[in-house]
Amino acid sequence: MTSSRRVLSTAEARREEVIAAARHVVAARGYHGTPTAEIARAAGISQAYLFRLFPTKLELFLVLTEDCFDRVADTFTQAAARARAAGEEPLVAMGMAYEELLADRDVLLLQLHTYAAADEPRIRNAVRRGYARLVDVVRRESGADDAQLQMFFAVGMLMNVVAAMRADEVDEPWAKVLMHQGK
């Protein structure tokens, strides 16, 4: 900032802002494809300060990964809770929740990029832990059996890809096949 009336923030608040901004830019081109300078610009801070907030690009990406799985888990738990309150099937409600996520796009794409960067051992580990938790949450909330769970997550992965190739912008039969929500 160069304005004469600069207002300081706390590092913790800044970190949150950076994560939010990074989520958006990293969703587009992923870990290897997004320069830290772009993340800093999106967050409205200097690159130098970005590196004070997060020691390395990898560390930032790991936080982003964690946060991404948190969001998906939260979306599912909330959808299941609403469903139970309304006397509906939790698994179906969680399935519908994919549409909420699709509307956002960033979380879905970020998730895809965490898989793509999983060659890096620490990222792979974060992805595994994240998935372990997701499977656990969905199983607990829905009581679904293994086959149902597999289908549930399979459709989820498909939604990632649909988001990545922007199949919703394509008006052709094959795109409809991929998007038409499991019913």
Add this chain to the structure above:
Amino acid sequence: MTSSRRVLSTAEARREEVIAAARHVVAARGYHGTPTAEIARAAGISQAYLFRLFPTKLELFLVLTEDCFDRVADTFTQAAARARAAGEEPLVAMGMAYEELLADRDVLLLQLHTYAAADEPRIRNAVRRGYARLVDVVRRESGADDAQLQMFFAVGMLMNVVAAMRADEVDEPWAKVLMHQGK
């Protein structure tokens, strides 16, 4: 080459070798994550010659993408043909064919990386065309309806992710849920 008895190849043959080598190294870290120097080294040629064979890194990646979808389509057609000859269900046989692909790993991972790089318009376009063709092939070979097709491709996407996080190396219930082949 510096050996006194150098044997020249044709550019076309070299291109094939480069694609094979690139498939393997790019499968690990994707478009943005794999330097052209590494591809050249893997192919056993100089970086300079790599750029004579393919005008840009993007152009090489597009060829790789095309080739990747070709391979998947071929695997499916062959599996379906075998199934029909043995009087079995083509869709089931094509599902099994995912296991062949999983064994290779490179093709599945490369596919994942094409999705991850789909922010680049030309890659996105190649992915869309590739998918259009795959859906077409599977529909034609199996006669499956839209819902079945969606499930088929959903499980395919799940296999990509399973390959990326190497879920097969994890001995935990959630990993079994994801991998246990749809039955």
Add this chain to the structure above:
DNA sequence: ATGGAGTGTGAGTATGCACTCACTCACTGT
């Protein structure tokens, strides 16, 4: 045998990148 087309390279260039350093400015407690 030789010239021309085609295969192949060593040694660059220019830009991009993750990360650092030395510093300034805002706020807080005394």
Add this chain to the structure above:
DNA sequence: ACAGTGAGTGAGTGCATACTCACACTCCAT
């Protein structure tokens, strides 16, 4: 009032990366 702490940055550093250029060697048609 001012010292000390923490927020924040401009201007780098050094290395990696995509891509190029001038040149060498091989093969083959004549």
